[in-house]
Amino acid sequence: MRKSARIACLAAAGLLAATSLTACANDAASTAASGSGGKGDGKGEKVKIMVGGLDKVIYMPAMLTQRLGYFDAEGLDVELLSEPAGVQAETALVSGQVQGAVGFYDHTLDLQTKGKHVESVVQFSHAPGEVEIVSAKASKDITSPKDFKGKKLGVTGLGSSTDFLTKYLAVKNGVQTSEFSPVAVGAGPTFVSALQKGSIDAGMTTDPTVATVLQKKLGTVLVDMRTPQGSQEALGGPYPSSSLYMQTEWVDGHKATVQKLVNAFVKTLKWMSTHSADEIAAKMPADYSQGDKTLYANAIKSTLPMFTKDGVMPENGPETVEKVLKAFNPNIKNATIDLDKTYTTEFVEKAAG
Template identity: 60%
Template sequence: MQPTSRALRRRLPAVAIACGLLAGAALQNAQAADAPGKITIMVGGITKLIYLPAKLTEQLGYFKDEGLDVELLSQPAGVDAENELLAGAVQGVVGFYDHTIDLQTKGKDVKAIAVFGQVPGEVEVVSSKSADTIKSMADVKGKTLGVTGLGSSTSFLTQYLAGQHGIASTEYTMLPVGADASFIAAIKQTRIDAGMTTEPTVSRLLQTGDAKVLVDMRTVEGTRAALGGTYPAASLYVQDAWVASHKAEATKLAHAFARTMEFIHTHSAEDIAAKMPADYQKDKALYVTALKASLPMYTADAKMPADGPATVLKVLSAFNPSVKGKHVDLARTYTNEFVSAK
């Protein structure tokens, strides 16, 4: 039976309300889709000076200037941060560029969209108690060498440096000891004879006399002597799939970091330290000293150094079983597109 005209008049307001609610919900959904959501970035040790640009960008307010809601998390080892990215738990990682090469050989498409370090910023230090027997990497046979984690960038660099002296990775032991306080403890407790770490840990160990420098990769000169070229390291890398669907956010992130690199190159170590959180600087004088030693490692514009990717591939091809003998398309491991975008 067809409804009467009176019944229709009673139903019309209800239908209009329902349509209005549906339209409102659709509008809200559209606005939510257009609004940039939170971007979570995992940093492979947020207090390390090699990754200082991440926190400094936040402190300077550059993320907010770009209209971004960025959350920075910390994971001591870069290899663990990489796993968080692949699992989709974070949108980006501030870690070593070499992960993008390693992952490509495993069928994972990841690329660096901003580069902070033109060199590793890593230093192989030797315990003062072992300094008489370890004068260079040629003397590490039978020794225990500290790295942040097995399969990490420090482990590949360690193997390469030893390999340059004809010492196979089976002739010494690599012990994962993390960074910062745990690395210092490993040196003090003589659990490692030498190890690879970064600032400010290096300066702290030198200040206390617990360690000495064996190989210094904080400068371009030192890195070229050790590795044969620049070695882009600290960078922001993301999954290709995320970039494809978030080009605007990728551009804003790259621009924020490029501004930070410019800030670093136009300010003193003291000025930069003043912008960093107080709890990062338990000893402010030491922090500034460490930062001064680290300044040469930073890029000026967040772009990839032209000769860098080939050097990294050379090192990984020598000792990373995932990369050795594999074809790698370096052009797919990084891009300057977003840093350069207007």
């Protein structure tokens, strides 16, 4: 059973414990990569994975796993595809275009209320990795989420995880979701442009967009959720975000392939935990730095604390996510969610062994 697997894994976790920059974000939406050489080599079963932004540091394990050769080492032919927002990756998965999605775990809860059975098979993170940025022009008007009322707030896409988290921060601070305007601005250059033009007063985004905004002095950090501590302060607990999630039916029918995928990702997470941001940046595609290797490495360094070292779902993480979603989402607030069906630790346990 998945619940018993979770309990066993928490015990095992105790033993285990001893994007381009913004100028490339739009290009990444059309990027496809297969195998270490760019072409499928026919080894093993072909797997397509849609990533909610290949160039985003929060989803870095996807491309890094490929660059390290760990998919090939497991005998897999993995094709990585990219969409600018996690909600679009979710759509690609549910429609059957891909077998897996790299995106936020919270989509699994949302989909369950819609009759879709999807589960996280390996958890990349225990914090959102998200940052609420206030435009330099609006810095005097917005000093906390209490000031969101009447403001235009940027999110990657409507129904995305940035949309979810923005609504939670508002409601938690006494602002109803009807009292501000969410604006879908994507990430990278479109987010930066929205700040510059005043299309948004503030917005939620990730590195390397955060690093670029701060370098250009276009905005300041209001809420930083790139670390477990930041997640605790903003959300009241660990918030598992980036993950590989798949349709439960597909997982149950392809366990050997899923195990190989999880093996590869767990190797990457362990590798990340023992290497510096500069070393990680050096492994990523050259164009991700867009000529500023220092800025890109700093973006990685700022986000590294969000990642797990073993792919294990953090204890009480699902409960925090459920609490956040129930605060503003009427579909989830009035629904009974079986959290044990939103993730499995079966594969990370075996990968640890």
